[in-house]
Every structure is written in structure tokens, then in C-alpha cells.
Amino acid sequence: MESNRPPVVILNEPQLAENIGSVARVMANFGLSELRLVRPRDGWPQDRAWASASGADWPLDNAKVYDRLEAAVADLKLVYATTARPRGTQMTVLTPREAAERLHTAVDRGQRVGMLFGGERAGLETDDIALCHAIVTIPVDEKFRSLNLAQAVALNAYEWRLGVADKPREAFAQNVDEPAEMEVVVGLYEQLEAELDEAGFFHPPEKKPSMVRNLRISLGRSRLTDQEVRTWRGVVTALSKGRGRVLEKLARQKAEKAEKGEG
Amino acid sequence: MESNRPPVVILNEPQLAENIGSVARVMANFGLSELRLVRPRDGWPQDRAWASASGADWPLDNAKVYDRLEAAVADLKLVYATTARPRGTQMTVLTPREAAERLHTAVDRGQRVGMLFGGERAGLETDDIALCHAIVTIPVDEKFRSLNLAQAVALNAYEWRLGVADKPREAFAQNVDEPAEMEVVVGLYEQLEAELDEAGFFHPPEKKPSMVRNLRISLGRSRLTDQEVRTWRGVVTALSKGRGRVLEKLARQKAEKAEKGEG
DSSP, X not given: OOTTOOOEEEEESOOOHHHHHHHHHHHHHTTOOOEEEESOTTOSOOHHHHHTTTTOXXXXXXXXXXXXXXXXXXXXXXXXXXXXSXXXXXXXXXXXXXXXXXXXXXXXXXXXXXXXXXXXXXXXXXXXXXXXXXXXXXXXXTTOOOOOHHHHHHHHHHHHHHHHHSOOOOOOSOOXXXXXXXXXXXXXXXXXXXXXXXXXXXXXXXXXXXXXXXXXXXXXXXXXXXXXXXXXXXXXXXXXXXXXXXXXXXXXXXXXXXXXXXX | OOTTOOOEEEEESOOOHHHHHHHHHHHHXXXXXXXXXXXXTTOSOXXXXXXXXXXXXXXXXXXXXXXXXXXXXXXXXXXXXXXXXOOSOOOOXXXXXXXXXXXXXHHHTTOOEXXXXXXXXXXXXXXXXXXXXXXXXXXXXXXXXXXXXXXHHHHHHHHHHHHHTTTTXXXXXXXXXXXXXXXXXXXXXXXXXXXXXXXXXXXSGGGHHHHHHHHHHHHHTTOOOXXXXXXXXXXXXXXXXXXXXXXXXXXXXXXXXXXXXXX
16 A cells, blocks of 8 residues: 655754755655654744745645654654764664665565654764664765755755666565564563563663663664564563562462461 | 866856855865855855855855856866756766766866856856756756755765765775674573573474574574673573572572571
């Protein structure tokens, strides 16, 4: 039904409405139309966005607003984060060209995919990047790295567009089933993290955020299928429920003993 | 003397100073610095250009202004005109990528080269194009062709830049740390499987081999680093050691109770 739809563009905490409008314009230039905004600073809608879109109104008219990035990526199966500086994360770093190739491969398989961009000033936090599958870095000159938001979207959209033009793409040497939607994967993350919390794994507590990120990034690289997510949820349950079962068993033994004592 | 200098950017009759500033910014992003302006509508210099360059002042500080396009291209040996609509001229039409390759070839031979862009509204006249050696057309969507001036410069500058980075581009593709040796990874697998065994996860027992394989395959795709293997071993220990701790605690309680019973 909804197969072969081009990438969604997700702007995380965009600041200036003018820039959102410029993004809509370059999206239209290169055949993208689905825009998602996570916590736009000045609220939404903003007239100035339409004013700077030069007539590319439809991405703005249909833009969806989200409170949390998790919700904005929930239905996607592959999300790439464009960021200037690869942080010390264990994530694959792609050029826009490589990213476009991989996005095309995923879309050819009917997967919904997205491109994530950070706000003008702050860029993306590592927690945001941890929800993505790779980092896209635009090869800017070291001497002047500050790339305008719409330019960053334009270069990625342009590379996507070039890929549309070259039709015959080899089905990748990969026969992994479709990855689960991010919502499903995040469910696993949250279950694991809750159990680890209970087990006292996250200490010292101030290290918890980076520990969580590292777990998500390393598991995220697997791009688990639905079945695999179920299996891993079972693993976490089995390992941690063990505690409950042992408790039950000992409670039972205690009860039996008490009964015996009484008998 | 002046060999191997990157392309000059020539703006023919640019209108808005803000756009000239945005052009300077993307030039700086991709390592270009030489800007030439032919009959800028509002004169030159214009403060608003510097304001919108976000600190990329040097192309503006050194910009040269010309009355005629002929003068602006006089010292160049190869000039490409970027224009959305190829007119009915018998000129080669290149993609930005093809253009960048040819510009590199010329620059490698010590030739001075340029990229010409028309004004925001009027674009380039056929007379202007006739001074150039080929037309560069950006593959925009037929439905929305209106590309911002700075975007057009950015895409060409980006393609030029990719050509610069061409040789060491390998290093760019991936900078994830090395994956751990298989011995280390298998150590994690075996720890996990032993704990799952103890937790009664593998049932019915005849399914154990395929369950083990599926876990290994899904985790194996992550190509964990040494550090990540250590983290995941910690996760398995934390989740399963809970059992041990509960056991210990109950054993202690039992012992205390027994003591009390004795006392």
C-alpha cells in the first residue's frame, strides 16, 4: 500500500520558521514531501515558514509536530542522522551519497525511512543520534563547518534524487528480513533498561545516560526484525524473571517447610 | 604560480545581498573562496551580505565587481553555467557531478576555472551562457524547479569538494572502532547461553540449537567492539546475578530464622 515512499525529513528542535520554510523548498526541489517537526522552538504553524518556502507549501501544510523524537521515528525502519561532528559513538559514518544508496535499498524493499536533522544552534544530542542507524556527515571544509540547515537537507535530498534517476539497483547481498519499526525496538530498549535499573546495573547513576546510549547503539546496529525483538524480549524476561521464579520457588519451599513444621 | 586554485564563483546580476552572503557561506563550507559579482542590483558592498554569511567573510571581503560578464570570465579557461532550463542551444549539458570531474581535470592541469550562476529572478540569458563551455543542470523535480541561488552554488561546490576529497575518501566511509575478535564475541554468546539455560529459556530442548543460532546471528550483525562485549557481559551478569543475590538473601533469612528458631 504505502510502499516506496521517499524519506521523511525530521527536524529536531528547529528554531527559525524561515529555515523550516527553506527546508520545505529544497524538499520540493528534490521530490520529498513528508516533514516532521519535533518541538519547533516558536510553535507551529508559523506564517514565516510559508513565506520563505517560495510556493513549496505542501510539505508545510502536511507537516506533523511531535513532542518526542521517539514518536517522530516510531513508524520508520531506517533513520540516518546528519551531523557535522561524529561524536565518540560506535556508529557507522556515511557520506550523503552512501546514505542515499542505502535509503534507496530500504525503500525499494517497501520500508519507511527518514533523515534526521538537528536544530540550527544545538545540532543533535547523542541521545537523539542513538535512535538512528548511522551518522551522515557532509564533507565540509574543516575551516568553516557551519552549514545552514536547509543546505544540509538540500545535499541529502539531492543525493536521494540522484538515486531515483539511476533505476536498476542491485538487490543488496543481504537477505535479512525486514527490520522492526523503531517503536518496537524502543520497547525492547526500555524493557532492558528497566530490568537493568532494578538489577542495580547503572552505577554510578550519573553514568546511566551514556551507558543507555551505548547499549542502544550497539544493539541498534543489528537492525533487529520483529521476531528477533520478541526473542530478545524473551531473553531479558528469562534472565530477569529468573529472580522472580527463584523467589517463588523459595517461597514455596518455605511454605512447605512451615506446613511440615505445623504438621 | 597560481596553479591548482579551486573554481571562481561568478554571480551574474544577483539581486538580494542576503543571497550573496549565503553564497559566501556555502563557498566557505566547501573550500571555495573567490567570488565575482557582475552588476549586483543594489551595489556593492552591502552590509546585509556579511550579516547572512555567518562569519564566512573572506569571500565577501575579497569579492570583485564587474560591469560585464566578459570581464568577469576573462582570465578563466573553463566556465560552466548552472541553469535550470537548458535553452535551445547546442551546448553540452552536464550534471553537477560530471561538471566537477571536468573542472578538477582542468585545475589539475593548472587551468583557472569558474562556475557561473544567474540572478534570482532572471537566471542566465543565452548570451551569458554562450560565454561558457557547458551547461550544468541540477536534477530538480519537474514539479518544483525553483532552486534558491545559494542552494545551486552549494550543490556545485559540494560536488567540487567531493572531488577534492576523492583520494582519502576511503577513510571517510566508516570510523567505527574495530570489531572484537570472534573468540571474545563467542565468550559473550556462551555466557548468555549458559545463563539462559539456567533460567529455563530453551524449551522445548530440541529447539535450543536454532534458538542459539538466532541469538548469535542477531547480535553478531552488530559486530561488537571489545568494549561493547564487556558491556554486554555486564548486562547478562547484572540481569542474571539478581537471582544469585535473591538466593543469597533468602539463604541468609533462612539461616537467621533457623538461628532464631534455635534460640
